[in-house]
Amino acid sequence: xxxxxxxxxxxxxxxxxxxxxxxxxxxxxxxxxxxxxxxxxxxxxxxxxxxxxxxxxxxxxxxxxxxxxxxxxxxxxxxxxxxxxxxxxxxxxxxxxxxxxxxxxxxxxxxxxxxxxxxxxxxxxxxxxxxxxxxxxxxxxxxxxxxxxxxxxxxxxxxxxxxxxxxxxxxxxxxxxxxxxxxxxxxxxxxxxxxxxxxxxxxxxxxxxxxxxxxxxxxxxxxxxxxxxxxxxxxxxxxxxxxxxxxxxxxxxxxxxxxxxxxxxxx
Amino acid sequence: xxxxxxxxxxxxxxxxxxxxxxxxxxxxxxxxxxxxxxxxxxxxxxxxxxxxxxxxxxxxxxxxxxxxxxxxxxxxxxxxxxxxxxxxxxxxxxxxxxxxxxxxxxxxxxxxxxxxxxxxxxxxxxxxxxxxxxxxxxxxxxxxxxxxxxxxxxxxxxxxxxxxxxxxxxxxxxxxxxxxxxxxxxxxxxxxxxxxxxxxxxxxxxxxxxxxxxxxxxxxxxxxxxxxxxxxxxxxxxxxxxxxxxxxxxxxxxxxxxxxxxxxxxxxxxxxxxxxxxxxxxxxxxxxxxxxxxxxxxxxxxxxxxxxxxxxxxxxxxxxxxxxxxxxxxxxxxxxxxxxxxxxxxxxxxxxxxxxxxxxxxxxxxxxxxxxxxxxxxxxxxxxxxxxxxxxxxxxxxxxxxxxxxxxxxxxxxx
Numbered sequence: 001x002x003x004x005x006x007x008x009x010x011x012x013x014x015x016x017x018x019x020x021x022x023x024x025x026x027x028x029x030x031x032x033x034x035x036x037x038x039x040x041x042x043x044x045x046x047x048x049x050x051x052x053x054x055x056x057x058x059x060x061x062x063x064x065x066x067x068x069x070x071x072x073x074x075x076x077x078x079x080x081x082x083x084x085x086x087x088x089x090x091x092x093x094x095x096x097x098x099x100x101x102x103x104x105x106x107x108x109x110x111x112x113x114x115x116x117x118x119x120x121x122x123x124x125x126x127x128x129x130x131x132x133x134x135x136x137x138x139x140x141x142x143x144x145x146x147x148x149x150x151x152x153x154x155x156x157x158x159x160x161x162x163x164x165x166x167x168x169x170x171x172x173x174x175x176x177x178x179x180x181x182x183x184x185x186x187x188x189x190x191x192x193x194x195x196x197x198x199x200x201x202x203x204x205x206x207x208x209x210x211x212x213x214x215x216x217x218x219x220x221x222x223x224x225x226x227x228x229x230x231x232x233x234x235x236x237x238x239x240x241x242x243x244x245x246x247x248x249x250x251x252x253x254x255x256x257x258x259x260x261x262x263x264x265x266x267x
Numbered sequence: 268x269x270x271x272x273x274x275x276x277x278x279x280x281x282x283x284x285x286x287x288x289x290x291x292x293x294x295x296x297x298x299x300x301x302x303x304x305x306x307x308x309x310x311x312x313x314x315x316x317x318x319x320x321x322x323x324x325x326x327x328x329x330x331x332x333x334x335x336x337x338x339x340x341x342x343x344x345x346x347x348x349x350x351x352x353x354x355x356x357x358x359x360x361x362x363x364x365x366x367x368x369x370x371x372x373x374x375x376x377x378x379x380x381x382x383x384x385x386x387x388x389x390x391x392x393x394x395x396x397x398x399x400x401x402x403x404x405x406x407x408x409x410x411x412x413x414x415x416x417x418x419x420x421x422x423x424x425x426x427x428x429x430x431x432x433x434x435x436x437x438x439x440x441x442x443x444x445x446x447x448x449x450x451x452x453x454x455x456x457x458x459x460x461x462x463x464x465x466x467x468x469x470x471x472x473x474x475x476x477x478x479x480x481x482x483x484x485x486x487x488x489x490x491x492x493x494x495x496x497x498x499x500x501x502x503x504x505x506x507x508x509x510x511x512x513x514x515x516x517x518x519x520x521x522x523x524x525x526x527x528x529x530x531x532x533x534x535x536x537x538x539x540x541x542x543x544x545x546x547x548x549x550x551x552x553x554x555x556x557x558x559x560x561x562x563x564x565x566x567x568x569x570x571x572x573x574x575x576x577x578x579x580x581x582x583x584x585x586x587x588x589x590x591x592x593x594x595x596x597x598x599x600x601x602x603x604x605x606x607x608x609x610x611x612x613x614x615x616x617x618x619x620x621x622x623x624x625x626x627x628x629x630x631x632x633x634x635x636x637x638x639x640x641x642x643x644x645x646x647x648x649x650x651x652x653x654x655x656x657x658x659x660x661x662x663x664x665x666x667x668x669x670x671x672x673x674x675x676x677x678x679x680x681x682x
Binding site for chain 2: 061
């Protein structure tokens with residue numbers, strides 16, 4: 001069974017929401033990313049969303065863009081990211097879903113990219129710029145391999161589209177909490193609860209919420225309605241803050257921050 | 268049969284048969300095109316497509332568009348016989364389609380007027396745009412001013428430096444120019460930033476893309492608003508020469524002026540089409556922007572097309588002296604025309620373009636945009652190889668006033 005499905009089954013029994021930290025692969029460097037993944041697991045994270053850096057990420061705000069830019073400037077290649085995941089797998093069975101631009105998947109070829117992902121030990125992909133209308137071929141290959149392509153639903157998504165996406169969904173559904181790009185926000189919109197309730201009536205697949213989720217209060221609020229909480233920019237901002245510090249300090253400080261978010265989520 | 272063909276040509280009919288109407292329903296031109304954007308803006312693309320198709324079939328929309336193109340833009344633009352250039356090159360007869368004579372000095376306004384009318388139809392209260400050379404930014408700011416709509420234009424810091432005059436023009440027109448400091452600080456990054464704005468503002472904002480690029484339905488909509496160029500050329504050349512041209516030549520960055528010129532002639536097998544890309548400083552990576560001549564199929568800014576990227580799908584740096592051609596992607600329909608062999612694409616260097624810029628000024632009294640100077644440079648190489656009974660129509664897509672500072676600098680003048 002795919003690690004993502006297994007994790008959500010366990011959490012269902014425990015009646016706990018999943019906490020899903022996002023982290024850019026290779027910022028400040030891949031060795032640190034590997035250590036951070038292990039640290040997050042130790043702190044109680046359930047699934048890792050691993051961002052593969054892309055030169056032109058249109059769904060991402062300044063914090064993640066800058067982290068991608070730093071990683072690319074240091075020469076982070078997709079092959080190196082796979083190698084790092086292989087290293088993580090020697091020590092951990094935490095589910096890892098990779099956020100990757102469709103540009104990269106397309107360039108590498110569907111079959112090739114999924115095979116490499118599986119070989120490295122990834123459990124699924126989120127591809128923010130690949131809408132359901134365009135993903136059929138990739139989906140078929142993924143399904144055959146019990147590999148999850150995580151689909152997105154946005155506040156702008158119509159009921160009709162929502163139903164179409166819910167029907168295709170695998171692993172979990174990613175609900176984009178705000179109309180906008182990723183980033184740190186003070187307040188989350190009010191329509192989250194209503195939209196997630198609607199979505200949950202359409203599918204049994206777990207729903208996780210991301211984009212703009214920045215504080216443990218946000219995490220707490222979301223965990224009352226959703227099955228998972230995704231935090232990205234707020235974590236990457238912490239990493240940026242401690243980038244010049246010794247690696248151990250960075251790992252401890254970012255770990256503490258993630259620990260707080262986890263307490264917020266799990267109550 | 269022959270008579271029927273000629274009649275349809277004489278009437279200025281586009282001649283596109285039902286079979287070849289592209290994109291298909293899903294927005295693809297063969298293996299190119301599509302919609303590769305975040306879910307947040309998918310509904311807006313559906314809304315735009317629906318609104319556009321309704322508008323296209325609405326006589327009052329078309330009448331309004333015609334009115335503004337005629338009374339405000341000054342269409343039709345002339346098809347001018349470049350007599351001295353023709354004599355100097357001593358080959359094919361050269362006609363210039365004078366898009367530089369449009370209001371705001373380039374072809375870009377054909378599209379912005381059309382799209383702003385669409386935006387109004389959709390009830391959108393705010394307009395955003397990206398710009399490279401600033402011509403699309405100026406054309407958008409102009410249309411927005413004329414219709415009294417708020418307008419913000421994203422522009423790379425490098426382009427702001429190169430195109431200070433257009434930045435000032437946009438500000439005069441009441442638009443807000445937003446500097447983009449990410450990535451290469453040029454057109455690609457301005458497009459990213461405009462898309463990010465749209466992710467957040469999609470409910471009340473229309474994004475006016477300036478070229479035949481981006482997710483469906485943009486390549487189709489921008490093309491349809493630019494085909495007026497080719498439709499006029501067809502009518503004008505038939506009046507002047509009683510026949511269709513042998514060659515159409517136009518520059519290709521994203522590819523809107525060339526698509527506008529080419530498209531109405533796609534079914535006329537005797538008409539050859541040549542798109543001219545920016546060869547920059549040479550063929551090395553990062554030194555040029557020749558997407559069709561040296562790129563590979565990939566994804567950029569919401570569609571599948573030829574792109575300049577590395578083995579991980581990361582966009583490669585590009586260079587051109589012309590800010591309007593300095594772009595690592597190209598419209599999907601151009602990729603399709605290349606693949607089926609209907610159009611040919613070539614490349615011209617910075618130096619060749621700057622020479623053509625001066626040559627056109629001296630011989631014809633027309634200072635062309637650096638973008639169009641690429642098309643002229645290729646014509647200078649190509650026309651002498653053709654016999655005198657051949658006809659070339661070249662799209663002079665814009666005026667070079669905006670480029671005077673950049674060219675002066677390149678030639679060592681201090682202004």
